[in-house]
Amino acid sequence: MVKLDSKIPSGPLAEKWTNHKFNIKLVNPANKRKYDIIVVGTGLAGASAAATLGELGYNVSAFTFHDSPRRAHSIAAQGGINAAKNYQNDGDSVYRLFYDTIKGGDFRAREANVYRLAEVSNNIIDQCVAQGVPFAREYGGLLDNRSFGGAQVSRTFYARGQTGQQLLLGAYSALNRQIAKGKVKMYNRKEMVDLVVVDGKAAGIVTRDLVSGEIETYSAHAVILATGGYANVFFLSTNAMNCNVTAGWRAHKKGAFFANPCYTQIHPTCLPVHGEHQSKLTLMSESLRNDGRVWVSKLKGDMRNPGDIPENERDYYLERKYPSFGNLSPRDISSRSAKEAVDDERGVKGQEAVYLDFEDAINRLGKKAIEEKYGNLFEMYETITGENPYQVPMKIYPAPHYTMGGLWVDYNLMSNLPGLFVLGEANFSDHGANRLGASALMQGLADGYFVIPYTIGNYLASDKPEKHAANSxxxxxxxxxxxxxxxxxxxxxxxxxxxxxxxxxxxxxxxxxxxxxxxxxxxxxxxxxxxxxxxxxxxxxxxxxxxxxxxxxxxxxxxxxxxxxxxxxxxxxxxxxxxxxxxxxxxxxxxxxxxxxxxxxxTHVAAWQFDKAGAWTRHKEELTFENVELSTRSYK
Amino acid sequence: MAEKMINLKLKVWRQNGPKAVGAFEDHDVSVSADSSFLEMLDELNDSLERNGKDPVVFESDCREGICGTCGLVINGQPHGPIPKIATCQLHMRHFTEGQTIWIEPFRAKAFPVLKDLAVDRSAFDTIMHAGGYVSVNTGGVPDANAIAIPKDVAAEAFDAAACIGCGACVAACKNASAMLFVSAKVSQFAVLPQGQPERYTRVQKMVKVMDELGFGSCTNTYACEAECPKGISVKNIARMNKDYIKAKVKTEKIELEA
The missing domain is CATH 1.20.58.100 (Fumarate reductase/succinate dehydrogenase flavoprotein-like, C-terminal domain)
Structure with missing residues (x-):
């Protein structure tokens, strides 16, 4: 059996990343221009990686199947991005963000990776602000925060309901600067259709030009995949129409292990399915659960309108079952509770839906305050459903949204194939069996801005890979x-x-x-x-x-x-x-x-090796917990 | 729940490449009123594919109105008859039984048609390469709260930054001008403290490239603002013009080479 070496650095948890950065090899500034790197995907992880590697002096070729890097699906993330700034003075810290993420992932992620993620989270916010990302501000001019599921502190930074868009446009702007400088060569409308492996190392890619249909080959010293998740396997999901697993899957078939593929996130607050010809599902930001209350009728088969169901006949099931986290319980738990209610025949008028109700919040804070916080989300709801959520409660239901599984990577974000690195949602590394809200943006940018620029240098300097001709x-x-x-x-x-x-x-x-x-x-x-x-x-x-x-x-x-x-x-x-x-x-x-x-x-990662069509070997990477105690996750 | 169906006559633009001659093709469809406009085209394509015919090429991705990929001219209006939404957010309940719908690509000299309803908008990226950024490298930046930015200034920057780069402004303009798109990015950085060091060089660089790419001039018809799915204001154009003139006056010669 293959021994999967996670290459977690030794030493105390809080010092691992610092020590590792010191211990790994560097590529001298003058030598960086001798290395060619391919980056596939230009979402948060890919764009930030391509831009940063270009800044450092590497020759980067970036590929996207979109017509522009700005279209990547990171753009659709609504709610926000977590960071352990503790600007709200509510007891947050790197350790707390680490702990919440480990616990949120149900103790199925690597401690060291998650700690590093929490550690660099603060740098991300600094970086984005410096780029001109217009985060929400308080009246005093400082940054505002809100709360997200699975946390009891306010650590989520946001730009109205369009945080992903603003962060991606920030990374895209950094990428554009490198394209203008000639350090990144951008290839739009080219889809990666295969990975080329030479002598066991990733050596390049095969692409299909989506306009001409031409099959082309590109070689490099290292290949980075930042190609997103695979929730579209469900056909209906919140992913964009073109999100796909092809780049990662073809790499898998060339030898890269696929880890924990069954870890998928079904997001609790999406719009219910309307009919047979629906093409995709729409997410309503989890931030709505800050003020919205989730409920169904206590009676089975209740066909009354929501306004006709009196307070004492409503079951605010999240508040009832999980009093400390209530409507902000983590995604997996909230989704499953909605399914239980529907299975119990208590869904909205017999449908696969539950209510998300803002009546109390509107009464407490006023319509204007709610409009300021969620105006664009309410408009979006009305556009799609034709119903006004200020007057009638929203109808929501869970939908496939994110995939925690992905290509297996070590601490350096390198797959088991030397020279193949995997970032963002495409890898499996940081979210365990469940991702907390506002952590995907954090991971994508952490990987791209602050992890890969160091770890890829170590590979290039120590393995000294050669570049093969793209027509070999x-x-x-x-x-x-x-x-x-x-x-x-x-x-x-x-x-x-x-x-x-x-x-x-x-x-x-x-x-x-x-x-x-x-x-x-x-x-x-x-x-x-x-x-x-x-x-x-x-x-x-x-x-x-x-x-x-x-x-x-x-x-x-x-x-x-x-x-x-x-x-x-x-x-x-x-x-x-x-x-x-x-x-x-x-x-x-x-x-x-x-x-x-x-x-x-x-307590292990399942990493699957592709043997032949329909046959795999399951390898294990044992997870060791030296800092947190494996407990039963409780949000009660 | 029984779906309410409506019958429509479609006139769809077909064009087999940038240099090919295009024409409208007729299709009759019956579609659920709850479907989106693009789901209607999905259904049309499914039936075309079933009959071995080439489906209509149109682009879309997020289908939530944020990625900017989709963009059709529907009955003469970019993104259709409902204001402040992208094509993907348009639903069939806004059409009436028996209605004829004309579907065309975004037309502009700088946006050549690739096939059918898909156009090449890479000119927008080229403008961004010229200066649509703050020149900071990763790392070595100050703490995020080191600069206080008034709430209203942040909101103004956000309003400009909300542009999704779809190109409806260009398609709506009789001159095919990209002024709304360019001014939105220029304004985002012009109002924020982070954008000040490069404020006047940025505007000149971006305008220069915009002109070179074949976009037309602005003649203040405000069609761009009216059709913008994100409601980007023409005030941004005024701000950009002001900065552009100021830049010319401030210094006699600004180095425009990268």
């Missing part, structure tokens, strides 16, 4: 395989559209690999996914040609990867015989219906 044999071979793959997709000419199969896969994933899972359902899911994969490769219909702008072909390639990933997610969920965070196995719960971990047997 391994590159040509990889490109030819992709051409065959594409030709194959176009040659099937079956009866089922790509979306139709994707929707079927999504339904299997949502029903059996979603908020609650059990062994029987997971086994059935694996069988059904295999059948869908068969159906896809025998009877899918992909129109058009390879050498043109062909969105149908783009989607087909991505769905082919989801069909394989979906199977691995179900397999991972089946093998993890415990409940933790977002992974809830119905067989493993406390009498009160809470997640029941099995620390003795499952």
């Amino acid at each position: 044999a391994p590159f040509k071979e990889a490109a030819n395989q992709i051409k065959d793959f594409t030709a194959n997709l176009l040659s099937i000419q079956g009866k089922h559209t790509v979306d139709e199969i994707h929707k079927k896969l999504g339904r299997v994933m949502w029903n059996q690999v979603g908020m609650a899972r059990n062994a029987e359902g997971l086994k059935a899911a694996i069988k059904e996914i295999k059948e869908l994969k068969e159906l896809f490769w025998n009877d899918v219909k992909v129109v058009g040609k390879a050498e043109e702008l062909n969105q149908n072909l783009e989607r087909a390639g991505r769905v082919a990867d989801y069909l394989e990933l979906g199977e691995l997610m179900a397999l991972d969920a089946l093998e993890r015989n415990e409940s933790c965070g977002g992974h809830f196995r119905e067989e493993y719960q406390t009498p009160e219906g809470e997640a029941l971990r099995d620390d003795e047997n499952y």
Whole structure:
């Protein structure tokens, strides 16, 4: 069995990162320009990494399938970004942010990674302010904060309901500066379709030009993937239409281990599904739970309008079950509670929905105050649903939102393939089995601005990788395989559209690999996914040609990867015989219906090695907790 | 819950590449009133694909009105008839039974059509490369609370920074001017203390590149503001013009090379 070395530095927790930065090798400033680095993805992690590495003097090539780096899905993050500044004097500290994140992740993340994340969180806020990110301010001119789920301090920095947009535009501006200086070469509308590995090391990538359809190869001394998460495996999710797992999955098939694929986050506050032809789900920021109260009727099958249900017949179930955290309970717990209410036939008028009600907050603070805080979110709700949330409570329901699993990386954010680094949501590293709100932006920027610039230097200086020609044999071979793959997709000419199969896969994933899972359902899911994969490769219909702008072909390639990933997610969920965070196995719960971990047997990361289609080997990285005690997560 | 369906006649722009001649193509669709405009096009494409025909190329990503990827001219208006939303936020309940809908790409010299409804807006990035940033490297910056920024100033910067870079302002303008887009970024930094050191060089650099890329001039019709999905104000254009003139007066010669 492969021994996974997490390369966690020795020494006390609070000194690990400082010591590590001193102990690792540096690349001399004059030598940095001799190294070429490929960055795939230009969201928070990718853009911040590309910009910072360019500033340091490396030659960076950055790739995105979007028409501009500014479109990456980080832009849609609404609520905010955490940092341990303790500006509110409410008892926050690096240690508390670390502890909240470890606990929020249900003790399934690495202590050292999470501590580092908390440590650099403060630098991120400084950096973003220096770039001109217009964070919300108090009347005195200092930065404002708000609260998010899973924390009892106010540590979330925000820019109205568009924090992700403003942070991404900040990183994009830093990237633009390096593009103008010629230190970053930007490649738009090019999708990474394969990783090239030479002598066991990542040596470059294969891309498809989404306008011309041309298959191209690029080589470098190191490759960084910052390609986001895989929640679109569910078809309906809060992810953008084009979010996909292809870059990470193809790297996985070239040898990179995929860790904890079953850890998916179902976000509690999304708009309910409206119909068969829905293309995606919309998130309503968790920040709404600062003032909104979640409730359903106490009666089964209650078809009354919300206004007709008297106070004493309402069940504010989060406040009832978790009095200390109440409506700000973590995401996994809030989502599962909503599902319980609906399963108990107490959903809004028999639908898959619960209420998020602002009546009390409006009465207490006034409509104007609520408008100031959440105006754009309320408008968004009304635009989509046609209902005014100032007058009637919002209807919400959980939806797939984020994936904690991803490619396995060590403390240096390097995968098991030397030279392949993975940042942001694409890696598995910091959120354990459940991510807290406002921590994704933090992790993306921590990885890109403050971790990879150091750790990649160590790799380059100590491994001294060589750069291969982009037209050498391994590159040509990889490109030819992709051409065959594409030709194959176009040659099937079956009866089922790509979306139709994707929707079927999504339904299997949502029903059996979603908020609650059990062994029987997971086994059935694996069988059904295999059948869908068969159906896809025998009877899918992909129109058009390879050498043109062909969105149908783009989607087909991505769905082919989801069909394989979906199977691995179900397999991972089946093998993890415990409940933790977002992974809830119905067989493993406390009498009160809470997640029941099995620390003795499952305090480890499951890292999957791809053997061949439909066959994997499961490796373990044991998690050791030297600083926190593994306790039952309680928000009561 | 039974879905309310409506029947529509679509006139969709088809164009097989930047240099090809385009034309409108007719389609009849029946769609749920709760669907979004882009979901209607998804359904149309699904049926085209099923019949082995090329689907209509259109771009979208977040479908929440924030990424700026989508952008269609619907019955002559960029992003359609409802103010302050992007195409992806437009829902079919705003259309009536039997209505004819004309769907076109954003048209401008600086935004060549790639295929059907998708256009190339990389000119916007090129303008940003010229100066849409504060020149700070990662690290070595002061504490975030070292500079106090009045709440209203931060709000003003935010209002300008809310631009999603969709290009509706250019598509709406009879001159295909990019002044609203450029002035939004210039203004964000012009009002914030962080943007002051480069304030006057930035505006000159960005305007110079904007002019070179073939965007037209501003003749104050305010069509840009009217069609902007984020309600970016034309006051930003006034601010940019003021800064631009000031920059010219302040120094005789500003080094414009990067």
